[in-house]
Amino acid sequence: MLHLCQELTQLVLYNNSLNGSITEGIRSLPKLKKFYIGNNKIAGTIPLSLGNISSLVQLYLGDGHIHGNIPSDLGRLSKLIEFNIEVNYLTGAIPQEIFNISSLQYICLDFNDLSRNLSETARLRFPNLMLLQLQNNQLGGNIAAYLSNSSRLTRLNLEDNLFTGPILTNFGNLQLLQEINVGNNQLTRDPGSPKLHFLTSLTNCRSLENLVVENNQFNGILPNAIGNRTSPLLLFAAPNCQIMGHIPRGIGYFEKLNTLFLANNGLTGTIPSTIGKLQSLQRLHLDGNKIEGIIPNELCLLKKLGKLSFQNNGLSEPIPPCIANISCLQKVLLGSNALNSPIPVNF
Structure with missing residues (x-):
């Protein structure tokens, strides 16, 4: 019957319980958009x-059983x-076409x-791509x-794949980028330097709000230039990434950050006092590292903090009593350290 609908421009059937398959007769709709x-x-x-159907502009076949x-x-x-x-259940490669x-x-x-x-043909361009x-x-x-040439790109999600190699530093040129999620892959750092330079390049992305790189194999060091005073970053998640070295003092630049996950890495040194500048922080996870020294008093400035996890580190000295004054705190996990003070009275 489709051949009787020559003027049809829209065929919208989503959110039903239709079954069967898409008929080859779909070609009978030459004006379908x-x-x-x-x-x-x-x-x-x-x-x-x-x-x-050369007129087609929008194609949505999601949430089915197509193979x-x-x-x-x-x-x-x-x-x-x-x-x-x-x-769906699609297999094979994404065609270069x-x-x-x-x-x-x-x-x-x-x-x-x-x-x-993915095709790595250098001449490919996505000048209009906004979401991938x-x-x-x-x-x-x-x-x-x-992908770094897609100047209109706002969201890039490559999570849970098998990607290897470094994250492109050219992503720093994407001024409209709001979200990057490359977690759960096999990504590494640039072999030319122990520092994770892609993080420095992303400070140029003045719209970036969510950065998720968890569960990769970076085996590198957080750079000192990890943030800037205009950063809109809300979420930075990099647990289980084999990150080493100190937490840079520049972490304090992320004044809008509400979630910081750096758990289960190889971080050493102390917790920088600049952590107290993260006035919007709600969740702070540094557990499972090799961090030593004291819990800085500046932590008590984080009035919105709801969950704090420092367990399985080498922290020592007293627990700052002022932590008990953070009224939003719901969970405090400090187990498996070397802390040696009384529990704060108002906990």
Whole structure:
């Protein structure tokens, strides 16, 4: 019956209980611009004929039971702005032809079983790309260098994959970037230096709010230039990353930070007094490191702090009594240290 709907421009069927598969007859809709059939029980494969609808602007096939490969024929959709096939059972590589669609603004291929490396062809450009979600796949290789040319990119999520190599320092050129999540990969530091220079480069991202790099293999040192006075960063999560060295005093520049996770690394030295400048901090996790010395009194300036975890370190000397004056505190975890004072009276 689709051949009787030659003038159809929108076919929106999402959020139902539709089953079956997408018919090859979809090619009979030459003027279709929007095809939303996600959040159903659609199975089968993506029909090759979908690539013949040159008018298509928005394609949403997410949250179904679609399997097989992403057809390279979809690379012919030169007007495509939104490409969403998340939460399915897709396998194989992401075709290079997809990365040749310069009009794309939103790419969501997360929660599939896609594998192999991203294309690393240097000439590829995504001048309009704003959102790239590839998390929870089996993608590997280096993070593609051409992503750093996407000047409109605001959100990048590559979490739970098999990416290797360093994080690109060129990401610091992306002035609109608000979120980076590359956690749970096999990323390393740049072999040319023990410092994690990508963190320094990201201080140029004046819109960056969430930075998640947890569970990687950096085996490096936090740089001194880790922040700046205009940083809007709210979340910095880097537990289980083999980070060594001292916590830099520059950590105090993140005055808007509400969550700091640096647990289960190899951090040494003392807790810098500049931690007291983090007036918005709500959760502070430094457990599972090799931090020594005292708990600084400046910690008591963090009036919004709700959870504090310093356990499994080498902290000594008294617990500052003023910690009991932080009215928002709900959890204080200081076990397995060398603390030697009475418990503060008002705890």
